[in-house]
Amino acid sequence: MLIVHKYGGTSVGSLERIESVATRVAKAKDQGNDLIVVVSAMSGETNKLIGYAEHFSQNPSKREMDMLLSSGERVTAALLAIALQEKGYDAIAMSGRQAGIKTDSTHTYARISSIDPTLMKNEIKAGKIIVVAGFQGINEDGSVTTLGRGGSDLSAVAIAGAMSADACEIYSDVDGIYTTDPRVEPKAKKMDFVSYDEMLELASLGAKVLQNRSVELAKKLKVKIVAKSSFSDAEGTVIGEEKKDMEAVLVSGIALDRNQARVTIREVADRPGIAAEIFTALADEQINVDMIIQNASSDGTTNLGFTVPQNEINRAKSVIEGFDHDIGSMDFDDSVCKVSVVGVGMKSHSGVAATAFTALAKENINIEMISTSEIKISMIIAEKYAELAVRTLHDVYKLDV
Secondary structure, three states: EEEEEOOOOOOOOOOOHHHHHHHHHHHHOOOOEEEEEEEOOOHHHHHHHHHHHHHHHOOOOOHHHHHHHHHHHHHHHHHHHHHHHHHOEEEEOOOOOOOOHHHHOOOOOOOOEEEEOHHHOOOHHHOOOEEEOOEEOOOOOEEEEEEOHHHHHHHHHHHHHHHOOOOEEEEEEOOOOOOOOOOOOOOOOOOEEEEHHHHHHHHHHOOOOHHHHHHHHHHOOOOOOEEOOOOOOOOOOEEEEOHHHHHHOOOOOOOEEEEEEEEEEEEEEEEOOOOHHHHHHHHHHOOOOOOOOOOOOOOOOOEEEEEEOOOHHHHHHHHHHHHHHHHOOEEEEEEEEEEEEHHHHHHHHOOOOHHHHHHHOOOOOOEEEEEEEOOEEEEEEHHHHHHHHHHHHHHHOOOOO
């Protein structure tokens, strides 16, 4: 079998942990597997490098930042290859360029355009363990690019797809995907299997185990992902294509996202194009708008509400204030959170939303905004009720059974 391993920053956070990773990789090799290992920078290394750059400039060149930040992963890759060699294994470290990863030219947030796996295939045929520096590639100009935060997950999935690997095992400090955050609900259970679509929703709604771009790519390339812990031998959670029997399970998990702020603008001039103008202005400032609600017009004006990440609330306020001639009043609230119910079973069951609304009402939790998709219901509530809401929903859908 050809297996791709990916180890995050906490898994390689010290020399001792790199040694432990080498032992785990060696064990997998001894079991007869061919291995490609994708690594992140050691935990804290990327922030340290950013700090170095900011010593000289508060607005450093993105091209030079890619050169700088990509070095963290190369250090880890080289160290792991050395550790494996000392254990008697034929290992070779590669940069993203050497692994054949080609990207577009968007520095600091590049997208993978293609992978030429020729060199990796040759090294695998030679019996070597390949250790690839994640998070990086090279553009058409030959410049180093990076893939954004969490980009090593993306590197691993892309390599697994290009190499037709049997599985892509993502190692972190948690041993799989849970029905909700165990720190909020101790009765949360680890799931054996999650569909790509469910994982996409959970990743985008606050679950931090996998980067959502990597899940999107895995679905496209049909790469089997296994989320595992580098600190235990637990089986982990498989992320793959939806199974026929999955609709029998009504809800798979509850997600909580505390990084939410609500914007409400009232008495907005009800004229064609006003919403487009507002949201275009927000987009031009790279402000990510999530949930949107617009009330029906009654007196020539309308009310509009939407959510943005908490750290973007001040920039959103500046943008909205630029429309004061078209707006009666505005309100900004960063004491909210988003709690979401996720499950492919929703597609074939009625009453899922009613169950959630009734359960929260019994706890006197007011729902301020609602957004739905085929397999998700998201609700904005006061942040002070976040953990109560998660436990209540986890219980009402019997996820601890």
